[in-house]
Amino acid sequence: MSGGAKLHVCVAEVVPVNDLITRFRFVAVDGSALPAFSGGAHTVVEMDDHGLRRLNPYSLMSNPKDRSGYEISVRRDDQGRGGSLFMHQHVRVGMEMVLSYPVNLFPLDSRAKRHLMIAGGIGITPFLAQIAQLTHFGGKFELHYAARNRALGAYMDRLTAAHPTAVHCYFDDEGQAIDLGRVLSMQPIGTHLYVCGPKGMINWVLSTAEGMGWPKLALHHEEFLAPGTGLPFTVELAASGMTVTVGTAQSLLEAMEAAGVDAPYLCRGGACGQCETNVQICDGTILHRDHWLTPEEHAENAKIMPCVSRFEGRTLVIDR
Ligand code: FES
Numbered sequence: 338m339s340g341g342a343k344l345h346v347c348v349a350e351v352v353p354v355n356d357l358i359t360r361f362r363f364v365a366v367d368g369s370a371l372p373a374f375s376g377g378a379h380t381v382v383e384m385d386d387h388g389l390r391r392l393n394p395y396s397l398m399s400n401p402k403d404r405s406g407y408e409i410s411v412r413r414d415d416q417g418r419g420g421s422l423f424m425h426q427h428v429r430v431g432m433e434m435v436l437s438y439p440v441n442l443f444p445l446d447s448r449a450k451r452h453l454m455i456a457g458g459i460g461i462t463p464f465l466a467q468i469a470q471l472t473h474f475g476g477k478f479e480l481h482y483a484a485r486n487r488a489l490g491a492y493m494d495r496l497t498a499a500h501p502t503a504v505h506c507y508f509d510d511e512g513q514a515i516d517l518g519r520v521l522s523m524q525p526i527g528t529h530l531y532v533c534g535p536k537g538m539i540n541w542v543l544s545t546a547e548g549m550g551w552p553k554l555a556l557h558h559e560e561f562l563a564p565g566t567g568l569p570f571t572v573e574l575a576a577s578g579m580t581v582t583v584g585t586a587q588s589l590l591e592a593m594e595a596a597g598v599d600a601p602y603l604c605r606g607g608a609c610g611q612c613e614t615n616v617q618i619c620d621g622t623i624l625h626r627d628h629w630l631t632p633e634e635h636a637e638n639a640k641i642m643p644c645v646s647r648f649e650g651r652t653l654v655i656d657r
Contacts, residue, residue, distance in 0.1 A: 343383075344371065344436040349406055351430055354491045358459065359425055360410045362399075366433060370404040374439035376467030377559070380407060381437035381605060386423045390594070393420035394561050394605050396462040396533075397439055400469040407436070410491060412459040417563055418586050440603050443533065443559035445470065450527030452478040455515065455542050457534025458485070461492060463559060464533065468500070481515045483507040483534070517545050531557045561606025562626060564588035567647045573654040574598060575617055589643035593657060600643060600657060607645035614641050614655050621650010 350362035365371055374397055384391040399408035411424045428434070443463050445452060452471065454464050461482055471478050480500070484490035486508055496504045507513040521530070530551060532542040539558050546556055571582045572589060574596075583592040590612055593600045603611040607627030616623070616639055625635040627642035634640055641648075641655060 342438055344380075344438060346371075346407070346434055346436055348428055348430050348432045348434060350408075351428060354410060355489055357413050357489060358410050358491045359413070360398075360408060361424065361428060362406050362408045363434065363436060364406040371407055372438055373404060374401055374407075374466075375441050375444055376401055376470040377443035377445060377463045378439040378441035378466070379443075379463075379561070379604070380409070380439050381602075382409070382420075382424070383435040383437075384420060384423050384428075386419060386427070389419075390591075391418075391420045391423060392591075392602075392605055393424075396443075396466070396559075398462040398465040400473075401466055402469070402473060407439075410459065410462050414563070418566065420563075440609075442604060442609050443531070443557060445476070445531075446529045446555075446557065448527075449529035449555070450477070451525060451529070452476060453520070453524055453528050453530045454478060454480045455517075455530070455532040455534070455538070456480065456482045457538040458483075458489070459491070460532075460534030460538075460559075462533075464531070465492060465496075467531075468496070472499075478503055479520075480504045481507070481520060483509065483513075483515060483538070486510040517542065518549070521546055521549055521551065529555045529557060531559075533559045536560060559608070560628065561604055561608055562628070562645050563606070564591075564645045565626060565647070567624065568649060570648045570650075570653070572648065573618075573652070574657045575654055576657055583647070588645065589641070589647065593643065598657060602644055605644045607642055610642075612642055612644045614643055614657055615639065616641055616653065616655050618652055618654040619648075619650070620652040621648055623648050623653070 345366045346363035349364045352360040379394045379396045381394050395409040413425045414421045581592045581596045603609040610629045619638045624647040626645040
């Protein structure tokens with residue numbers, strides 16, 4: 338499935354949240370209710386960037402009960418490949434766009450007696466939808482949310498006003514940091530831990546929890562990697578009988594799509610496993626950038642995740 342069926346939407350709101358983050362609201366072009374989703378789901382936004390097709394995943398942050406529209410928040414990345422800049426600079430109210438159906442790779446675990454959430458920066462967005470969902474069903478949660486400074490703490494006011502005892506905020510520039518060991522040690526049995534934010538934060542939270550004996554089944558994280566830039570390379574697609582060249586600012590998945598090859602994906606960020614592709618010949622080095630394959634699989638070079646990983650060398654032939 339290459340992203341599945343599409344949703345045709347219209348941009349209903351564009352709201353600057355702070356210096357880096359802008360919120361977008363989409364409604365169906367025909368005015369109908371959008372498909373249901375659950376907290377933690379994401380959608381892939383398709384952009385026509387002056388002839389260049391960009392597809393970026395964003396967490397849905399609106400209340401899952403509200404099917405009149407979807408909301409996302411986009412953090413501008415001035416060093417990125419251009420998707421967030423396109424959203425900030427070119428998307429306006431009234432524009433028609435295409436979204437994927439929502440997919441949830443970061444759902445609340447219904448077995449949890451309590452939900453402990455840890456967010457860093459723009460990683461707050463999936464938690465906004467999850468908290469709305471938990472509030473509706475009376476679920477217990479506790480949120481620890483860190484931002485670089487008060488000005489960049491998107492939605493902190495809204496969260497602390499609605500949930501004053503459950504939400505705890507931290508600001509890097511004020512020397513504040515979550516006392517993770519203490520927070521983890523105070524949770525009742527049956528608590529599940531969710532973390533979304535920068536890679537370093539995710540690794541720190543998960544390794545600390547594992548070190549304290551938290552069961553792996555109770556640990557959940559979400560991190561979509563942006564496909565990085567790199568040297569151009571060519572790939573032979575065995576099933577399609579084609580050779581494609583992957584540009585400096587293009588992913589292998591995007592290069593295949595541009596060549597008309599129907600390649601599967603869900604997250605486009607190295608997390609879901611949907612794009613996993615067998616490698617037939619590798620004379621060179623695969624630059625594995627996903628966190629789906631195991632370290633052993635990375636070392637074997639028998640598989641590649643085309644949404645984020647690249648290649649340097651003489652020959653790469655894959656099963657596509
Ligand atoms: S599309 Fe999800 S890992 Fe590549």
